[in-house]
Amino acid sequence: xxxxxxxxxxxxxxxxxxxxxxxxxxxxxxxxxxxxxxxxxxxxxxxxxxxxxxxxxxxxxxxxxxxxxxxxxxxxxxxxxxxxxxxxxxxxxxxxxxxxxxxxxxxxxxxxxxxxxxxxxxxxxxxxxxxxxxxxxxxxxxxxxxxxxxxxxxxxxxxxxxxxxxxxxxxxxxxxxxxxxxxxxxxxxxxxxxxxxxxxxxxxxxxxxxxxxxxxxxxxxxxxxxxxxxxxxxxx
Amino acid sequence: xxxxxxxxxxxxxxxxxxxxxxxxxxxxxxxxxxxxxxxxxxxxxxxxxxxxxxxxxxxxxxxxxxxxxxxxxxxxxxxxxxxxxxxxxxxxxxxxxxxxxxxxxxxxxxxxxxx
Numbered sequence: 001x002x003x004x005x006x007x008x009x010x011x012x013x014x015x016x017x018x019x020x021x022x023x024x025x026x027x028x029x030x031x032x033x034x035x036x037x038x039x040x041x042x043x044x045x046x047x048x049x050x051x052x053x054x055x056x057x058x059x060x061x062x063x064x065x066x067x068x069x070x071x072x073x074x075x076x077x078x079x080x081x082x083x084x085x086x087x088x089x090x091x092x093x094x095x096x097x098x099x100x101x102x103x104x105x106x107x108x109x110x111x112x113x114x115x116x117x118x119x120x121x122x123x124x125x126x127x128x129x130x131x132x133x134x135x136x137x138x139x140x141x142x143x144x145x146x147x148x149x150x151x152x153x154x155x156x157x158x159x160x161x162x163x164x165x166x167x168x169x170x171x172x173x174x175x176x177x178x179x180x181x182x183x184x185x186x187x188x189x190x191x192x193x194x195x196x197x198x199x200x201x202x203x204x205x206x207x208x209x210x211x212x213x214x215x216x217x218x219x220x221x222x223x224x225x226x227x228x229x230x231x232x233x234x235x236x
Numbered sequence: 237x238x239x240x241x242x243x244x245x246x247x248x249x250x251x252x253x254x255x256x257x258x259x260x261x262x263x264x265x266x267x268x269x270x271x272x273x274x275x276x277x278x279x280x281x282x283x284x285x286x287x288x289x290x291x292x293x294x295x296x297x298x299x300x301x302x303x304x305x306x307x308x309x310x311x312x313x314x315x316x317x318x319x320x321x322x323x324x325x326x327x328x329x330x331x332x333x334x335x336x337x338x339x340x341x342x343x344x345x346x347x348x349x350x351x
Contacts, residue, residue, distance in 0.1 A: 163317070198313075228252070
């Protein structure tokens with residue numbers, strides 16, 4: 001069986017009253033293609049299909065899509081990993097407004113990222129050379145800095161679906177901890193005081209959907225636990 | 237910073253801590269009650285009322301009752317902010333929950349210390 005049945009979410013707000021699923025048949029010639037290759041072959045059949053992609057090697061994070069119910073990057077996901085019985089269902093990332101077909105409006109996601117001030121803050125006078133860090137302190141940033149902001153985690157999180165305006169979401173919180181854990185950052189207290197309300201961090205219920213989908217194998221739940229520990233020791 | 241005025245602890249950290257502490261108290265109370273029932277297979281009025289005549293049992297029970305109130309306030313507040321998007325309905329539900337919990341606590345005090 002080399003013909004793959006693909007069902008794709010279609011919605012063009014200029015012409016469609018409501019979204020619908022469109023069926024396509026793709027001849028894979030028996031190869032275990034990446035899902036992005038399949039989408040490109042469909043684009044050849046129907047050039048009106050809209051989707052995002054750029055680097056096609058899991059670095060840019062622009063092709064996050066829901067594949068057979070699980071979020072992931074289409075460019076690094078082989079069809080054998082997600083298909084059940086030769087059937088592939090592609091939908092846009094859940095929880096965000098759809099711009100068109102598989103393209104979602106990421107404004108809310110970026111707004112939460114912006115809120116955690118994702119840049120180094122240090123009030124000491126600038127040294128002549130770089131701000132140095134011990135190898136041990138540098139190790140604390142492993143598993144945090146690698147995030148590519150593809151939004152697969154935040155859009156698989158029910159807490160983010162229900163409160164995207166108040167809950168920072170796993171991606172934003174992983175980055176919040178990346179700067180809380182950085183020995184060169186001196187704004188720790190200010191950062192913590194902007195996170196201690198019942199929504200920003202504490203709306204996380206630890207269901208670990210974020211860990212389950214992260215294409216880079218990162219663990220936002222662990223970072224959120226560390227932020228909670230810091231908040232607790234700061235407040236008691 | 238997200239503002240909020242109807243949650244119990246006024247802050248996420250205190251809500252989180254209260255919810256965990258009250259859960260531990262409720263777990264201990266549950267284990268105690270289950271053990272009591274297991275050791276008294278033919279429970280009668282005398283054994284039951286002599287248990288609740290003791291001051292430490294009254295304190296333990298009141299503590300469990302207050303823990304239920306705090307735990308339910310925080311938990312149902314979270315559920316209401318997740319699922320009820322219309323703010324007037326949400327405020328109504330939160331008020332009803334808080335009033336019901338208040339009534340249960342007063343009722344419990346009356347049962348424990350009443351005749």
